[in-house]
Amino acid sequence: MNKKSIVLQTTLELITKQGIQATSLSQIIKDSGVANGTVYHHFKNKEEIxxxxxxxxxxxxxxxxxxxxxxxxxxxxxxxxxxxxxxxxxxxxxxxxxxxxxxxxxxxxxxxxxxxxxxxxxxxxxxxxxxxxxxxxxxxxxxxxxxxxxxxxxxxxxxxxxxxxxxxxxxxxxxxxxxxxxxxx
Missing domain, CATH: 1.10.357.10 (Tetracycline Repressor, domain 2)
Structure with missing residues (x-):
């Protein structure tokens, strides 16, 4: 799975557990294990993800x-x-x-x-x-x-x-x- 897919999958897992508002971009980055720069290479912000x-x-x-x-x-x-x-x-x-x-x-x-x-x-x-x-x-x-x-x-x-x-x-x-x-x- 490529890093973009990992970020999307992690976001799916987080928001289905705790909702959109309770899921922060920093949590997505942390839980996905993908570097900040890599996430920002693919997405500008949480809304874009x-x-x-x-x-x-x-x-x-x-x-x-x-x-x-x-x-x-x-x-x-x-x-x-x-x-x-x-x-x-x-x-x-x-x-x-x-x-x-x-x-x-x-x-x-x-x-x-x-x-x-x-x-x-x-x-x-x-x-x-x-x-x-x-x-x-x-x-x-x-x-x-x-x-x-x-x-x-x-x-x-x-x-x-x-x-x-x-x-x-x-x-x-x-x-x-x-x-x-x-x-x-």
Whole structure:
């Protein structure tokens, strides 16, 4: 891992544990083990590190969701998209915490959130196609994306609860419930 990646990973670990405000640049430098000059070579300040981290993770979310999507079958596409995001969050708990606590935080400026929307263009196009083909209800696509995301997040939270053993049938039930919520009457 290169030094820039180490700084980003350390920042992710720190802010998911203690929040953005409680994470200082000096702590990032100290915990990463990267020299001051090296950090400042890559980033001007803590905000620039957080901006790059936010954009990087947002791009990951958008890319992961649309990975290995088959052509011309909205239901299969939906199922794979759902599994892709669920598996990503289960296997990347820091990314999950970041998406829940940090990415939706008022500490992330709206201008950065707007810039990151570009990484969801394929997801938006998927919902637009479903609306155009009269498979999905004609809702705002941003609302649809957020509801899709929220359904996955809810099941990840159940999975994280040690008292609940999620089986494949439960995941498939959640996907089916989610899918039916988008379908036209």
């Amino acid at each position: 957080i901006t790059e981290l936010y954009l990087m993770l947002t791009q990951d979310f958008g890319t992961v969701v649309m990975r290995n999507i088959p052509e011309d079958d909205l239901k299969k596409q939906f199922t794979i998209m759902w599994h892709n995001l669920f598996d990503y969050f289960v296997n990347n708990p820091l990314a999950f915490v970041f998406s829940e606590q940090i990415a939706r935080s008022p500490e992330i400026p709206q201008s950065l959130k707007d810039k990151a929307r570009q990484y969801y263009n394929e997801i938006e196009a998927y919902f637009r196609k479903g609306i155009k083909d009269k498979v999905f209800k004609s809702y705002n696509t941003t609302v649809m994306e957020e509801l899709f995301f929220g359904n996955v997040v809810s099941l990840v939270k159940i999975h994280e609860n040690e008292n609940v053993k999620l089986l494949d049938k439960h995941i498939n039930q959640a996907i089916d419930i989610s899918w039916k919520g988008f379908l036209r009457d």
